Amino acid sequence: MTQYNYQDQQPPYQSPLPQVQPQGQQQLAGQFAQRFQLLAGNIERVIRGKHEAVELALICLFSEGHLLVEDVPGTGKTTLARALAASVDAEWRRVQFTPDLLPSDITGVSIFNQAHQRFEFHHGPVFANIxxxxEINRASPKTQAALLEVMEERRVTVDAEPHPVPRPFLVVATQNPVDMEGTYPLPEAQLDRFLMKISVGYPDHASEVEVLKGMPTGPQVERLPVVARASDVAGMIDFAARIHVADPVYDYIVALCGATRTSPHLRLGASPRGSLALLRAARVKAAAAGRHYVVPEDVKALAVPVLAHRLILTPEAELREVTAAAALGEILAGMPVPQAA
Amino acid sequence: MTRAPLDTQHTPATAPPAAPPRPAGHGGRQASTRPTGRGGWQASSRLTGRGGREASPSPAPGGGRREPGWRWTAGLVVVAAVSGVAGWGFHRVFPGAELLLAIVPAALAPAAVAALTRRRPLWLALLLDVLLWLAGTVPLYGTLSPAVVKDVADSWHALLSTLLPARPDPELLVLVHTLVWAAATIGAETLTRTRTRIAAVLPALAVHGLALVLGVDGEGSNLPVAAALFVLVAALALLRGDHSPLWLPAGLLAASVLAALALVAAPLLPIAARPYDPREHADLPPPARVDSVSPLDRVSAWLQIPDRDLFTVKADRPLNWRLAVLDRYDGVRWTSSARFRPTGGRVPEGEWTGAADVVRQRVTLGGLPGTWLPAAERPERVTGVRGLAVDPDSGSLLAAARPPEGFAYEVTSRVPRPSKEELLAAVPVRDPALTDVPDGPQERLLRELARQAVKGAQEPIRQAYRLQNYLRTTAGYDVTAPPGHSLKGLEFFLRTTHRGTSEQFAAAFALMARTLGLPSRVVVGFRPGQAAGGVYHVRSGHVMAWAEIKFAGLGWRPFYPTPGRSGARDDHEVASSAIEESQELADELAEGGADRPGRSEPRAAERGGQDEAAGVDPWALAGALAAGAAAAYAVAVAVVPWWRRRRRRRAPEPGQRVLGAWRQACDDLGLRGEHALTAADVVSGQPEDISVHLRPLGEIANFVRYAPETGTEATVTEAAAVEAAASEAWRHSDAVRRAARARTPLPARLRDRLLLR
Incomplete structure (x- = not known):
């Protein structure tokens, strides 16, 4: 895997804003945006025409969240995850979930070493950055729960001994919404652990033509250059967490999540974990746009991928074929954007 | 006071008493008498006895008194006639001529036996009577049936569980035959072997009483039979009396007068208003599963093969043809609790007794499976079906066996036509069995959806129609929808697919209605079919299920919750007039109901307004007010936008000026009041010449709103930069204003200005 020097590829970044803020913050936000776009561009060399999905996956990475990709087979779910892993110089593992997969197959297992006369922990595939x-929904709930526990706590505890997973740590789970026979759908409580649930979708005509033209000599995941190191990613995560959020934006997020709890279409609204997730993702999106502050546009743009999978519709809404995304859209359409602080 | 005349007529105590004249026999003919040695009197007559022998007061052999031949013979004839007429009292049970076959032999044979065996022992007479009774069953059965005794024993219950008129089956007629035979036998032997006057007809009168009770629900009148019995009994009393023959016409006249009086008085008796009906207390047959496959389960299958000819109906108007009624739901399937009772063709009336149309149909069966027989609405009479059974509650028809193809029968139905007022005042019947829904999450779903569907309607009929409209508008008709009407299936239908056949729509409607306390059931039937020359050809694709709700006094009212297909006119088929009427009622009732102010209220308000303005010229006052309001509005239209813009542009803080520039741009774009739009939303909807200025303006405004403040550490340079940003923002805002004005026609601009938002 070739090392990619992203510093040579930086495009000029021009802000339309008056240069009245501390130069450090603004410049760092600009650099963040450059690296973000660099990663996105690298991934889009193999995932054509899916800028939004790629951007959301990267937001997930820099928010220290986890991503659930749900779509029909052949739309590039796995390729997206592999391209993301290949673009970052980080350790990545793939686990194919099957009904007979055991929790220890993921987390690892303690084996008695006769030479040393002690138990030694053998790390499972979960000990990787990505x-x-x-097909997470093909594993038994017990195995799903083991993974989801690691996702939340970022460590594996075996025999009362914690084994932390490396940082950054991103789980990209995929599931197929069509072939549901023999699957164990993730319950709402566990869906809440995922920062986002996205759908890759079919490419448009032009993009699909490009994909066809590129085979078999075009860009492939194995040949993608590494454009960021794990330490860079960790630094970007730390920077994104410091992005400024004005009080009205906090109010906007809380009001938005609160509205999901009182919506007549929704039986279960977003939890405070959903509010936190939306805030983290909005910070990254702001940084990815070169801003060192969050604007309501960031929140609004991420509300559906971050919140929709956490909502449960009322029977009446389901009867009317209202989706969670539509219900959320209705809330957004009626939610006043915060005015000046 | 003189006693002389009395004394002169006194009879000496020592004189033997004068022999009282005593008639000999019923003829009253005078006979010479002489005292007997035992203090009695021995009659001697040439006309009594046989061959001039002396008549003896002791009973003749066999117990009968010696009588004149014609009186005795006439008495036997009367007894036979009374028995026969009493048997004819069953004409309300068996209206056909088959009844005569059971009556005539049974009434005549015992009289003949009595005549032949009057001098023989009674056991011999009874033996002969039994043999003749057995022989009398041959015309009924066509042969000597060994089951005749068992049939007599079972016929009671069979008659009590049969709707009248009953089928003239031998198993039932044998009871009449036996009763008449018993009455005639007892009567004839009593007449022959005793001196009683009218006791011989008492068994026949008991039979008549039994016929009255068993035929209380039948058609026809008992009066002719009662009158005939009255006359015959009176005649027998006269024949058996000791009066002169001259008494006979007088007695008959008196009996006729009494019969006429009874005719007038009988209807006035209290029991005549509601005669006792033993069928109300009879043990009815248990609900029976009459078909291996529920008709509701056939709906989807029939829809998959829609071209199978099932039956044809010749009728003068298109109606839905009902096949089966299902009123019990166990969470998985709808079943029928019908207690079918055999009938000769009459179907008991439904609950509705008001205005109704009578529709006659001739149904010719084709490939219709099962034993259910289709008919329109509430049948009241069916002809042409042997072995017909009917459920008195639902009016469903059932054949004893599956009729062959080409089998035809005729039905007369009543189609209720209640008025709108009667519908609005309708109150649902309280019947827990008809409002039962199995508990569970689906029940809560149905209850919640039903509650939302009725939108607070109070009247039960309005609730029902709103529920019907709700289902018709929120889900679609799809013949490929998965079949089934279990709670799980209905939940899937209501929550996920929203596609179904009338099976799901009707089942869902009925269950949702039950959660509202409306007693409901599901009916499986057919749409009218394709019309050709007054004949409706019904194919399997015309199958349809609908629901019914029971209202007190109205009976069952149909509701058609299936969209599109219910009243479909596709493939040139005919829509049922019932569905059209139902839809008209639904349109009229379902959407109304809100309490609307009466006409008197505005008038009262107008009057109040006039009272307040009294004393002032109202036109002048209104004109002045209008002119003042117009002037104030014109000033506001001219001044307010200018003043608002000026205030924004001259705000003391540069940040406020930036935000003012943004708001001004939004106002100029007609977006005032759109508080839910972010800057990006506003930019995204604009053409390029506007967005090119709007985008940087939005970014500056966002910066001012959401970026962290520099606080007191801001340098002079930074302050100047912010001032410059504010100027830049207003430059963009002005550019947006110009571009927006260039794109907006003058009338639209004037309208926007006059609206003064």
Whole structure:
């Protein structure tokens, strides 16, 4: 895998804003945006015409969240995860979830070493920076729970001994919404652990033509250059967490999540974990746009991928074929954007 | 006071008493008498006895008194006639001529036996009577049936569980035959072997009483039979009396007068208003599963093969043809609790007794499976079906066996036509069995959806129609929808697919209605079919299920919750007039109901307004007010936008000026009041010449709103930069204003200005 020097590829970044803020913050936001776009561009060399999905996956990475990709087979779910892993100089593992997969197959297992006369912990595939959990809904709930516990706590505890997973740590789980026979759908409580649930979708005509033209000599995941190191990613995560959020934006997020709890279409609204997730993702999106502050546009743009999978519709809404995304859209359409602080 | 005349007529105590004249026999003919040695009197007549022998007061052999031949013979004839007429009292049970076959032999044979065996022992007479009774069953059965005794024993219950008129089956007629035979036998032997006057007809009168009770629900009148019995009994009393023959016409006249009086008085008796009906207390047959496959389960299958000819109906108007009624739901399937009772063709009336149309149909069966027989609405009479059974509650028809193809029968139905007022005042019947829904999450779903569907309607009929409209508008008709009407299936239908056949729509409607306390059931039937020359050809694709709700006094009212297909006119088929009427009622009732102010209220308000303005010229006052309001509005239209813009542009803080520039741009774009739009939303909807200025303006405004403040550490340079940003913002805002004005026609601009938002 070739090392890619991203510093040579930086495009000029021009802000339309008056240069009245501390130069450090603004410049760092600009650099963040450059690296973000660099990663996105690298991934889009193999995932054509899916800028939004790629951007959301990267936001997930820099938010220290986890990503659930749900779509029909052949739309590039696995390729997206692999391209993301290949673009970052980080350890990545893939686990194909099957009904007979055991929790220890993921987390690892303690084996007695007769030479040393003690138990030694053998790390499972979850000990990687990027873990691709392919078809997560095919594993038993017990195995799903083991992975989801690691996702939340970022460590594996075996025999009362904690084993932290490396940082950054991103789980990209995929599931197929069509072939549901023999699957164990993730319950709402566990769906809440995923920062986002996205759908890659079919490419448009032009993009699909490009994909066809590129085979078999075009860009492939194995040949993608590494454009960021794990330490860079960790630094970007730390920077994104410091992005400024004005009080009205906090109010906007809380009001938005609160509205999901009182919406007549929704039986279960977003939890405070959903509010936190939306805030983290909005910070990254702001940084990715070269801003060192969050604007309501960031929140609004991420509300559906971050919140929709956490909502449960009322029977009446389901009867009317209202989706969670539509219900959320209705809330957004009626939610006043915060005015000046 | 003189006693002389009395004394002169006194009879000496020592004189033998004068022999009282005593008639000999019923003829009253005078006979010479002489005292007997035992203090009695012995009659001697040439006309009594046989061959001039002396008549003896002791009973003749066999117990009968010696009588004149014609009186005795006439008495036997009367007894036979009374028995026969009493048997004819069953004409309300068996209206056909088959009844005569059971009556005539049974009434005549015992009289003949009595005549032949009057001098023989009674056991011999009874033996002969039994043999003749057995022989009398041959015309009924066509042969000597060994089951005749068992049939007599079972016929009671069979008659009590049969709707009248009953089928003239031998198993039932044998009871009449036996009763008449018993009455005639007892009567004839009593007449022959005793001196009683009218006791011989008492068994026949008991039979008549039994016929009255068993035929209380039948058609026809008992009066002719009662009158005939009255006359015959009176005649027998006269024949058996000791009066002169001259008494006979007088007695008959008196009996006729009494019969006429009874005719007038009988209807006035209290029991005549509601005669006792033993069928109300009879043990009815248990609900029976009459078909291996529920008709509701056939709906989807029939829809998959829609071209199978099932039956044809010749009728003068298109109606839905009902096949089966299902009123019990166990969470998985709808079943029928019908207690079918055999009938000769009459179907008991439904609950509705008001205005109704009578529709006659001739149904010719084709490939219709099962034993259910289709008919329109509430049948009241069916002809042409042997072995017909009917459920008195639902009016469903059932054949004893599956009729062959080409089998035809005729039905007369009543189609209720209640008025709108009667519908609005309708109150649902309280019947827990008809409002039962199995508990569970689906029940809560149905209850919640039903509650939302009725939108607070109070009247039960309005609730029902709103529920019907709700289902018709929120889900679609799809013949490929998965079949089934279990709670799980209905939940899937209501929550996920929203596609179904009338099976799901009707089942869902009925269950949702039950959660509202409306007693409901599901009916499986057919749409009218394709019309050709007054004949409706019904194919399997015309199958349809609908629901019914029971209202007190109205009976069952149909509701058609299936969209599109219910009243479909596709493939040139005919829509049922019932569905059209139902839809008209639904349109009229379902959407109304809100309490609307009466006409008197505005008038009262107008009057109040006039009272307040009294004393002032109202036109002048209104004109002045209007002119003042117009002037104030014109000033506001001219001044307010200018003043608002000026205030924004001259705000003391540069940040406020930036935000003012943004708001001004939004106002100029007609977006005032759109508080839910972010800057990006506003930019995204604009053409390029506007967005090119709007985008940087939005970014500056966002910066001012959401970026962290520099606080007191801001340098002079930074302050100047912010001032410059504010100027830049207003430059963009002005550019947006110009571009927006260039794109907006003058009338639209004037309208926007006059609206003064």
């Amino acid at each position: 873990v691709l959990a392919d």
